[in-house]
Amino acid sequence: MKKLVVASNNEHKLVEIREILNDADVQVLSLKDMNIDIDVVEDGNTFMENAYKKAKEIYQYIMEKHMGEYMVLADDSGLCVDILKGEPGVFSARYAGEHGNSQKNNEKLLKNLKDVKIEDRKARFVCAMVLLAPDSREIKVQGEVEGYIVDKPSGTGGFGYDPIFYLPEFKKTFSEMDSKDKNAISHRGKALEKLRDKLASF
Template sequence: MNRLIVASNNVKKIKEIKAILAKYPIDVLSLKEAGIDIDVEEDGNTFIENSYKKASEIYKIVNKSMVLADDSGLMVDCLDGAPGVYSARFAGEHGNDKKNNEKLLKLLEGKKIEEREAKFVCAMVLIIDDSTVVKVQGEIKGRIIDEEKGENGFGYDPLFYVPEYDMTFAEMNSEIKNSISHRAKALKKLEGEINRLMREE
């Protein structure tokens, strides 16, 4: 079985990626599961830059394993694309979902729902071997509501409302979210390369 190391220790993100790739004979591992203790600084100006940096740094230290890196975040139109690449540390402390959501709501106070257009973006870089690097990006559009709704998901999910489903990401079950999310769309674009790899074995 192929080994795919995901350049992340975000438990919920890893769970989503494993669920989406479950149909493939691939052993998906987080950094922790692979015994790798490294923190790559995300100092790029775009999601793709950050994703490529993480993938390449991890690829340097693994032994013939594929590496997948994911950098994702929320972009709000009326905030000129913020929080963008700073999504995880928008309020200053990395990974504090509560503070990040509070800051976002504060900035959007007084804005009508039609002024709260936003999109989730997921940039992925898959390094298969020294000569095969695949870069893709997936997006899903929605709006930011004025209060958190739902108990599922993570990050900005309770605030990200998808009109077509009349639900926030946090109100969706994992099956629905994993079929329409920015991460699912990015992974879908990678499937061609993964299928090719399977055929060559």
């Protein structure tokens, strides 16, 4: 079985990745599982640049420490709102200033969209993924899902901007969907499906 290190300790993200890759011939490990304590600075201009930088730094660390033969997967994802010219974009996790404070990020976004009609609140989640493997092999994929930003949070599932990201075809926010339905159509789910297909030929 191939060993895949995910360049993250985000438990929500790891659960989604493990669920979607559960039928692939890979063992999914976190940075914590590998005793790797590296905080990669995400200073790229695009999601793909950030994902590649994270994957490369973690992969190089594993190689330099002779930890064994592993593949490394990194992703960068975020929310892009059309009327805000793509904000929060690559700054999604730290939109309100404090990294990972979902409540404050959501509050800031809703404040910036105050008085904007729902039909003008079109947004999309984007997930860029980079997998680096021995022999200089690499995979780059990207998944997107479109929806709208509602004016107040709804639902208890998911994380990040999920409570305010609404999908008209399901009449639910991401937070109101069960994980199976969400993974089938989410930006991360779409990216992972592409990744899984490409992994089959590795």
